[in-house]
Amino acid sequence: MSALDAFRGRPPFGPLKDHMEKVVECAQEVEGLVAALLAGDVDQLSARRQRIVRLEREADDQKNDLRRKLPRGRLSG
Secondary structure, X not given: XXXXXXXXXXXOHHHHHHHHHHHHXXXXXXXXXXXXXXXXXXXXXXXXXXXXXXXXXXXXXXXXHHHHHOOXXXXXX
């Protein structure tokens, strides 16, 4: 398989960008999680944790879908 063969069909850049945005969204929740922890706000802590778990699951689903669509095998020039 040539390096160009990997780009036949639909390029993976859009789904890859979507995955990166989901990861950033998840990481941005950590500050609120820590703030709730330090404030002792159990309800907010639980809500933030649940949101992070959901976002991580969505990011994992995106990553797995992207991997399924990429060609298998080594690239050779």
